[in-house]
Amino acid sequence: MPDHFQGYQINKTDAGQTCELKQLSDDDLMEGDVTIQVEYSSLNYKDGLALTGKSSVVRKFPLTPGVDFSGTVISSEHSGFKAGDRVVLNGFGVGEVHSGGYAQKARVKGDWLVHLPDGIDSRQAMAIGTAGFTAMLCVTVLENHGIQPESGDLLVTGASGGVGSVAVAILNKLGFRVVAITGRMEEKDYLQGLGAADVLDRKDFSAKARPLYKELWAGAVDVAGGNTLANVLSQIKYGGAVAACGLAESIDLPASVAPFILRGVTLYGIDSVMAPLEKRDAAWKRLAQDLDMNLLEDLSFDLDFNDLPRAAEDILAGKIRGRAIVKIPA
Ligand code: NDP
Numbered sequence: 001m002p003d004h005f006q007g008y009q010i011n012k013t014d015a016g017q018t019c020e021l022k023q024l025s026d027d028d029l030m031e032g033d034v035t036i037q038v039e040y041s042s043l044n045y046k047d048g049l050a051l052t053g054k055s056s057v058v059r060k061f062p063l064t065p066g067v068d069f070s071g072t073v074i075s076s077e078h079s080g081f082k083a084g085d086r087v088v089l090n091g092f093g094v095g096e097v098h099s100g101g102y103a104q105k106a107r108v109k110g111d112w113l114v115h116l117p118d119g120i121d122s123r124q125a126m127a128i129g130t131a132g133f134t135a136m137l138c139v140t141v142l143e144n145h146g147i148q149p150e151s152g153d154l155l156v157t158g159a160s161g162g163v164g165s166v167a168v169a170i171l172n173k174l175g176f177r178v179v180a181i182t183g184r185m186e187e188k189d190y191l192q193g194l195g196a197a198d199v200l201d202r203k204d205f206s207a208k209a210r211p212l213y214k215e216l217w218a219g220a221v222d223v224a225g226g227n228t229l230a231n232v233l234s235q236i237k238y239g240g241a242v243a244a245c246g247l248a249e250s251i252d253l254p255a256s257v258a259p260f261i262l263r264g265v266t267l268y269g270i271d272s273v274m275a276p277l278e279k280r281d282a283a284w285k286r287l288a289q290d291l292d293m294n295l296l297e298d299l300s301f302d303l304d305f306n307d308l309p310r311a312a313e314d315i316l317a318g319k320i321r322g323r324a325i326v327k328i329p330a
Helices: 045-052 124-142 162-173 185-194 225-231 257-265 277-290 293-298 305-316
Strands: 005-015 015-025 033-041 068-074 087-090 107-108 154-156 178-183 196-201 219-222 234-244 266-268 300-303 323-327
Touching: 005 045, 005 219, 015 305, 033 045, 033 087, 033 124, 033 305, 045 305, 045 323, 068 124, 087 124, 124 162, 124 219, 124 234, 124 266, 124 277, 124 293, 124 323, 154 162, 162 178, 162 185, 162 219, 162 277, 162 323, 185 196, 185 293, 196 219, 219 225, 225 234, 234 257, 234 300, 293 300, 300 305
Parallel strands: 154 178, 154 219, 178 196, 219 234, 234 266, 300 323
Antiparallel strands: 005 015, 033 068, 033 107, 033 323, 068 087
């Protein structure tokens, strides 16, 4: 592969952050022991923040954004990888402090990479991406908590977004009755197509929460935080659990301790960025097994590489449905 390649680069100037698509060279690659030809990346909420500069997600300059990618190893000095291996990467500060997926080439630490499991190709890996991987981590903690389909209905908030859509699809395949919460009731058919048994309007969860409501749900996957998470917590059944991974509504949690001390509810925090390698391998293998690849196709769409800056605004405005796959030009 030539020394020069195309990629986005974020720079910091006196006027603020700039982001341009430009010709990069191998000198722009960061430290690492594996060089990869990037085939696909995706657009996550955090990428929206990085591309627009609306939050200080990028903390090293210059930097290629893109918190996840899949591709083929070009060269490796890491014992776990060799040229030709198919790999996926999400997290470890890639797209934040280490150059990421929005370029034709990346150089990273082999310790951050996962071999793509059989049953997931490089495009499907990015249809899943960080959001889908995080959804799998959420599902896993609820299962490990002991929640089973017989325990009762599960809620998924922000259901039309990336994490939410994949969570609905996985939970449905695992036999759970899933209730989706969305601010876009026009996406009801889409959510039912992914397997939601019922779809509720987000506005019913957006007022300040009372300490406790009627016990309705065995558990929940929450991407919203804020009043939504507080309301969800007060409706969880005795002994149930919530996996919280996002702040699409707010970083605050205006809740009381009543669900924890009176109903034994557990709140699990989910982090995908620094998740250890064993957890990553297990999650990717389970995605190959427990996510219906036809539904993955339905919940994802292709986003043009050149269109990333505009789409970044859309994801922050909550206008992106499901998962946006970015094919990196060959
Ligand atoms: P998306 O933008 O694809 O989805 C977020 C969804 O949240 C929106 O589609 C919308 O769904 C809902 N939403 C938007 N605004 C609000 C609001 N004000 N109140 C309640 N719900 C709202 O993002 P992702 O799915 O990629 O990420 C979701 C969240 O999870 C983000 O906060 C992200 O930072 C976080 N995240 C965390 C990770 C971790 O490691 N902890 C990893 C990946 C993501 P709808 O229209 O259906 O209501």
